[in-house]
Amino acid sequence: MTKVTMTVNGKAVSKEVSGNTLMTEFLRDALHLTGTHVGCDTSQCGACVIHVDGKSVKACTMFAAEAEGAEVVTIEGMANPDGSLSVIQQAFQDHHGLQCGFCTPGMVMTAAKLLEENPSPSEHEIRDYLEGNICRCTGYHNIVKAIMAASGQDVSGIAAE
Amino acid sequence: MYSFEIESPVSVADAVAALGKEEAQALGGGQTLIPSLKARLAAPAVLVSLSKIDEIKGISAADGVLSIGGGATHASVAAEAGAYPALAALAANIGDPAVRNRGTIGGSLANNDPAACYPAAALASGATIVTNTREIAADDYFEGMFTTALEDGEIVTEVRFPIPEKAAYVKFEQPASRFALVGVFVAKYPDGVRVAVTGASEEGVFRWEEAEAALSGNFSASALDGLSLPAEGMMGDLHAAPDYRAHLVGVMTRRAVTAAQ
Ligand SMILES: Cc1cc2nc3c(=O)[nH]c(=O)nc-3n(C[C@H](O)[C@H](O)[C@H](O)COP(=O)(O)OP(=O)(O)OC[C@H]3O[C@@H](n4cnc5c(N)ncnc54)[C@H](O)[C@@H]3O)c2cc1C
Ligand code: FES
Ligand code: FES
Numbered sequence: 001m002t003k004v005t006m007t008v009n010g011k012a013v014s015k016e017v018s019g020n021t022l023m024t025e026f027l028r029d030a031l032h033l034t035g036t037h038v039g040c041d042t043s044q045c046g047a048c049v050i051h052v053d054g055k056s057v058k059a060c061t062m063f064a065a066e067a068e069g070a071e072v073v074t075i076e077g078m079a080n081p082d083g084s085l086s087v088i089q090q091a092f093q094d095h096h097g098l099q100c101g102f103c104t105p106g107m108v109m110t111a112a113k114l115l116e117e118n119p120s121p122s123e124h125e126i127r128d129y130l131e132g133n134i135c136r137c138t139g140y141h142n143i144v145k146a147i148m149a150a151s152g153q154d155v156s157g158i159a160a161e
Numbered sequence: 162m163y164s165f166e167i168e169s170p171v172s173v174a175d176a177v178a179a180l181g182k183e184e185a186q187a188l189g190g191g192q193t194l195i196p197s198l199k200a201r202l203a204a205p206a207v208l209v210s211l212s213k214i215d216e217i218k219g220i221s222a223a224d225g226v227l228s229i230g231g232g233a234t235h236a237s238v239a240a241e242a243g244a245y246p247a248l249a250a251l252a253a254n255i256g257d258p259a260v261r262n263r264g265t266i267g268g269s270l271a272n273n274d275p276a277a278c279y280p281a282a283a284l285a286s287g288a289t290i291v292t293n294t295r296e297i298a299a300d301d302y303f304e305g306m307f308t309t310a311l312e313d314g315e316i317v318t319e320v321r322f323p324i325p326e327k328a329a330y331v332k333f334e335q336p337a338s339r340f341a342l343v344g345v346f347v348a349k350y351p352d353g354v355r356v357a358v359t360g361a362s363e364e365g366v367f368r369w370e371e372a373e374a375a376l377s378g379n380f381s382a383s384a385l386d387g388l389s390l391p392a393e394g395m396m397g398d399l400h401a402a403p404d405y406r407a408h409l410v411g412v413m414t415r416r417a418v419t420a421a422q
Contacts (some may be wrong), residue, residue, distance in 0.1 A: 001169070011272040019167040019208060020198070042196050046259065055262040056235070061195045062263065066188075066210055113258065131339065132257025 006070045008033070017064045023057075024048050026064035027074060035075035035105050039134070049106040050074045056113045058132070075105035078112065087125030088112055088150045095155070097146030099137035106133050111147045120151050145153035163196045167399040169210045173217060173318055177293050179209040180314035186209055187316060189268025190234060192260050211267070217318050225324050231267030231291075231317035238266060242252055247328035247421070248286075251278050251346070254332070256339050267317035273365060273394065275306045276340040282330060283320060285346035285357035291319040306365040325350050327380070329420035330361070331413045335400055345413040347368075347421055353377040356414060361395050361406045372414055381422075384414040 005014040008025060008031060015030050027050070036059055039047035043061040050059045051073040054099075070078045078086050083092065088111050098104045107130070116128045121129070125145045135143060149155045167188070170176040179185060184206035188194055197203050211217065216233035222244035229238060239253035239261065255261055255278055256270075269279040270290060283290065283299045290297045292315045302310045311317070325348040332344035341360035348355050354376040356369045375384040389411050395403035 008246055009422070019165045021162040021196075041199065043192060043260065046257070049259055056259045057262050058259045063167055063188075063191070063195075063208075063210075066191075066212060067171065110258065129258060132259050 002065055003150060004068050005066055006067045006072055008072045015064075017048060019062045019063065021069060023050065023052075023059035023062045023064050023072075026067075027072075029060060030064075033076050035072050037102055037105055039102065039106075044132075044134065045103070046106040046110060046130075047103050049066040049109040049133065051109060051113070056110055075108060078108060086112075088115070091146040091150035092143070095142050095146040095149055097139070097143045099135075099139045103133060103137075107135070107143055108152075111150065114147065114150055120153060121147070123148065124133070136154075163201060163204045163253060165205050165208055167208045167210055169213045171213050171215070171354055173214060173293055173316060176209050176211060176316060177314065179207065181315070182207050185209055185314070187271070187314075189265040189271070190260075190263035191268075192256070192264040192340070193266060193268065193272050193274070207250040209263075209294075211316065217267070217316075219377065222324065227322045227324055228319050229266055231270075231290060231319055233267075235261035235264050235266070235269075243283065244326050245322055245328070247325075247330055247346070247348070248282055251282055251330045254278070256338075263416055266320055270302075270317055270320065271309060271311055273303060273307055273309050274340070275362070275365045276335070276338075276342070276344075276360040277366075278330065278332065278341060278359065281341075281344050281346040281357040282322070282387065283357075284307065284366050284368060285355045286322045286346045287350075287355060287406050288323070289321040290317055291321065292316055303366050306363070308365070317380070323350065327421040329417045331417040333409050333413055335360075343406055343409040343413050345410060345417045347376070347414065347417040349376070349380055354380060356417075358410050358414075361390075361410050363394055363396050369410065369414065376418060382418045385411065385415055385418070 001016045038048035039045035043058045048059040186205035188208040188210045218231040219230045220241040227245045235252045235255045242249040288299045328348040330346040332341040335342040343360040354373045359366045390407045392404035392407045395406040397403040
């Protein structure tokens, strides 16, 4: 066991972990932050995407020990400080960008990075950036629409299919 | 996963010392190794994480050579390898954004997956793979599927790419994995053209010498008219049969030459 110390959603945390403890296990089992989902556990689906030092990573494919000293943000850290939904989260709700909701945390975390890098992405750019995020309910249309809306683009002409 | 310890040295010297221990293995971005650990295909006692070693993360161009630290992620190569645009574009198309934020060039070259992208770039560029002990020419480095000239405990610290006059990498994506079903990297240097193919052969990445000879005389897709590779020795799986892969090599090479103009 080794001790790791990191910041998760702005709070300093320190825990004993085994070498093979994954970030998903650390967040879900040790910190009880169960918003980070585990879909595939093989780095394919993106349900587990979190931000580590400002970069999106798949938490199922990173060890907790590797996050020593890091700033980690999970879906639980995405709402506004007063508890209201962030622009991206609100857009997912407004545009029905989720069905069962299992992929949603990863979609929101990935979308947040996309909009940081590219504040006004085209539909094609959004779909390309979401390549590592799989929605089993296949609701991509409204996910793309929600992200476009969150970026301030007019989506009134995009029909819900 | 079996259990193991993780060490996170901050210098190459300390990493080399840690790798000298019994059953120690390097951990790059973990994008390949962690899935294999989960499948219990590897059972190290100690994983030596290279991600805290700043001295192997740099990217710089000088005297016609682009040098990339073995610990540089695909995302940093995509962002910082502007001196060699075809290489930056290759890195920008590996996997997805989260994979690119962790996966490293050193890990990709050490792993030498027969469908990986970087091996094609290194071989087509006549790159030099620099380790903690020596420099290895790409022509001597790739020894077949998942096999390289690296010794146990040897770390890829840098990869030096001579910058070509023209180059392009075109991959036909395996749509589920985004790895190359077939990928071809073409690079034109003053002394000739090099063509490296990934995703196709049972021997892993290879140079297509007939195409190199034809293109060195005339760098246009039409120079490849009539040239093809036999299906024999090509990989076959549910995604593509050997004859289809052989055919794709020709198509991807022509597209790469056209894209490089
Ligand atoms: C969803 C997904 C999609 C992908 N798509 C592509 C793709 O399109 N094209 C592509 O080429 N790859 C693709 N990859 C693979 C990805 O590029 C990996 O990052 C890469 O193959 C391994 O690099 P790594 O740094 O993660 O190495 P690790 O997984 O950490 O290690 C791999 C091997 O290399 C060794 N190693 C690591 N670093 C070094 C070093 N510096 N020196 C010596 N040995 C070292 C390790 O001991 C291990 O044996 C994909 C991966 C995933 C999960
Ligand atoms: S659970 Fe991590 S990518 Fe699917
Ligand atoms: S909403 Fe069900 S998996 Fe995406």
